[in-house]
Amino acid sequence: MTKTFIRVVAMVTLAIGVAAVAQDADEAESRQEFRNLDRAVQTLKKDVLDLNRDLFMLEEELLFPANSQVAFFISMDVGAYFELDSVNIKIDGKEVANYLYTVREADALIRGGVHRVHMANLKTGEHELIAIFTGKGPHVRDYRRGATLSFTKGIGAKYVELEITDRVKKQQPEFVIKEWE
């Protein structure tokens, strides 16, 4: 009985050994197949990214032609005195954006990210921007503050950045508006 069992075990071991060799070959084949597929996926990703780039540019040029384009950005510098919840933007008295920030987005702003909160088509000439920031101010109190800017829209695209900075002396946040042509 014992001898028989040992024979069986030996046979099984042999079978498993053969299977293992076959498995190695299968694994090599599978790995090669994975690599081929992976390369194909990588190429596709590249092509789709390039396509997205072209579509993104087309979309922008079509919806916001350079001669009327104005982009509004939100950024934060340090942000120790202000925890941003939302931004409300009015242009020439008309509300155009009311954006509520997620924790992830607010964190990205604190780390140096800049959020394009609104794009608009404006005629050349004078315009007025009113931005209202709400969030938590010093001592975690509800905080709401507005900033206004009269700006001139010229012929080319215009960028307006609403920057939240810290005024260390007063231990208060400060809202600064920058313009780029």
Add this chain to the structure above:
Amino acid sequence: MLSGTTSLTQAAQENIGPVSIEDPHYGEVLFYFYQEDFFPAIVRLLAAQDQAQFDDHAEEAELLLGGLFLSYGHHLRAAEIFERLLADNVAPNIRDRTWFFLAKIWYQRGYHDRAQEALSSIENELPVNLQREALMLRAQIAIDAGEYDRAISLLQDWQGDTEWASYAKFNIGVALVRSGRVDEARTLLDDLGHLNPFNEELTSLRDRANLALGFALLQDGQPYAAKAPLQRVRLEGPFSNKALLGVGWADAETKNFQRALVPWMELRGRDLLDSAVQESMLAIPYAMAKLDSISQAADHYLDAIEAFYEESARIDRTIGHINSGAMFDDFLLDDPLDGMGWYWRLEELPQGPAARYLFHLLASHEFQEGLKNYRDLNHLKRNLTGWQENIAVYANMIETRLEAYASRLPYVEDALASADLDGMVSRKLEFDATLGNIEETHDWLALATQPEFDMWEDISDLENTPALQASLPEAEEARDKIRLLKGVLQWQLERDFKDRLWRVKRDVRQAGEALVATQRSRRKIDETMRTEPQRLAELSDRVDGLTPRIEALQAQVAGALLEQHAFLQSIAVDELQAQKQRLETYTVQARFALAAIYDVSASFGDASQ
């Protein structure tokens, strides 16, 4: 590979470093990058680069793009960028870290040769935490290539009392066992098997070390020595089944079958899917036979054969379910697909018949990577579908604009034709000349207001009235009054002349400026009339060119999805087939053993007769 997890995103972000943002477009890319939304970040960065918007951040942008591709799992393109960029003037520490990240991704993706090349490109010392990981990576590549001595030499001098040290010890131990140097491995693994772990990861590592050592000693013919490490494995843990099986074999090897039955019987109640549990179903009757409980042994073999048969049938049904094709879509059912890239990992299988069999596939590198690609392809598919809808809208929009332009053009042309700008310019020039004459001749009367001028005319008319020419005292008085009036009026006009001249000149200048602005606007209108159809036609051409690109990529993505699906399906089915094969092997083994028992029983029967 056994290794701690380091957030590559974090490391890549450290690689980018803190930057003072001088350009909102660059900051916008960072906004998405910091949220680990790599796809939109890359698209914006590529678009901004194409439009040359990064005046202040051109180099950082290229480095960031490399980091983004790394994070996105597009290692080939990341490598291209880094190789090009880092060949130039990038700080060595950034370059070295970049090579390290590339090595890690290539290893993960199964490109061991490229991973090795990348590690060889590191010229200076990495930061300490990365140094450890790089060393482990080198050693693991050597182990995978069967170069155990090299792996040992790499890890031999590893110092430190961190998790990394434990991983290093374990990897050396495994490498030593594989090269047949069990005694050398014993010291290392035994040491590791006694460690006092401070977290679950290390506890699991301790179990693995004890298990590896126990089986190495068993294979080396040292059952007594094998038992102790095997008994140190936790009774309720991922390695307990194998450890219990091993403890039983250690006792069986020393002919202590009664004791061997204890751990094996414990295994009987456990999940039959585990190969250790399956093997225990053969081991139990084997031990019983050894203890001369032939009848019980035969019963257990029969139970095993039946259990294997049922399990095998269940596997067949699961294979059928997988082949029906729905399973992998279930995997992604609850996944929002909002993030793509290297970090995504499926943590749990969806509920279903396949989950039980494929659970440990989750730990398999190729399965996870394949699933990640499958998920990314689904994201690409969704992205392309979205664009396909949008591009149709854009095509309509351009068409509408062209129609609107064509319909408004005649009105605009009429309005422009009726506005005689050239005439206005001529009039303005005439006016300039007249004003010049007035100033030169000090023609104060020319700047009189209409009432003043009328008054002047009236006075002049009165002055020339014949009745007032008579030499009468009344006429003389009237003439004096007229002279006085005229003198006063002239005095007033001369007094106001400079002021009036200044005002008229100012008004003329303003009119001139307005005329220039009007001319400029007119030129803009002419320019727009000339370029707008051209611009719209160009946009239309771009839309026309992009539409087939979207469609072609949709077809390619659909094809790749099918292939990826088939690949994942084949991995899963192969896994199940292997499980089935093992069950069949065990069944054959049980049948042989059962036959042997019947032989022996028959022999005893013949002998007794």
